[in-house]
Amino acid sequence: MRYIVFSSADPKDLLMIGTRALILYTQNGALYLMDMKTFEIRKIANHLSWNTHTGVRAMRSPNGKKTYFKLAESLGVINVSTLQIERYMGSGIVSTVRLSPDGKGFVWPVHNPNYREGKGVYVMNEDGSEIRRIASIEDLYELTQNKDEFKPEDMEVQHPKWSPDGKYILYNSAQFGHSQLYI
Structure with a gap:
């Protein structure tokens, strides 16, 4: 299964992690994940820190196992293998x-x-x-x-x-x- 998380602010914010293409997409302060084969969209986080110029500013770990995203007053961590939010910090x-x-x-x-x-x-x-x-x-x-x-x-x-x-x-x-x- 391939997933994409995309950004309405900048569609060029593509993160290639292994065989998955991830782009962070925010709409009304929520983060969404989209299956690239079925186009199924699922919400994975609320209350993101974002703006119209930069989206959510995703960061990928050097080993490609985690993606970090900015919330209103903290950071969220997504485990790329499970596509689940691991923690907030x-x-x-x-x-x-x-x-x-x-x-x-x-x-x-x-x-x-x-x-x-x-x-x-x-x-x-x-x-x-x-x-x-x-x-x-x-x-x-x-x-x-x-x-x-x-x-x-x-x-x-x-x-x-x-x-x-x-x-x-x-x-x-x-x-x-x-x-x-x-x-």
Whole structure:
């Protein structure tokens, strides 16, 4: 049996996992799976985090055994063999999440000063354990060359990404329309 999960936002979001073609598709905040032979559609998750430009931003594990998708404030994990949701993890994650190249962890920005240790860049293990902040807004502010133009509370961390070898994280910090990159 072949399955497809597709995205109304971007039909090019095709994930080839073994013999299965998976595309994440959201409609009214739900995730659907479609059998490519029978075209049978089944709902597999509700309350997804999605937008009209990017859909649900699926991530595939490097070994192809799992697919991750963003919910409103957490991550969902689909076991590709069973096509079932394995677990939900990372309560309070409201931003874009990126999987490390080795599949062992995630990184995401936090804009809420009341989340755990406050605003900054966070990481966690693939299983949802050991959530920790690796850089605070104050840390990033100290690295900024134009500190005289704004205050730390004016900064917002955006778009963290892992380096291809997984040793570094690149992220963007924006304030008043100006951006800076950090590693």
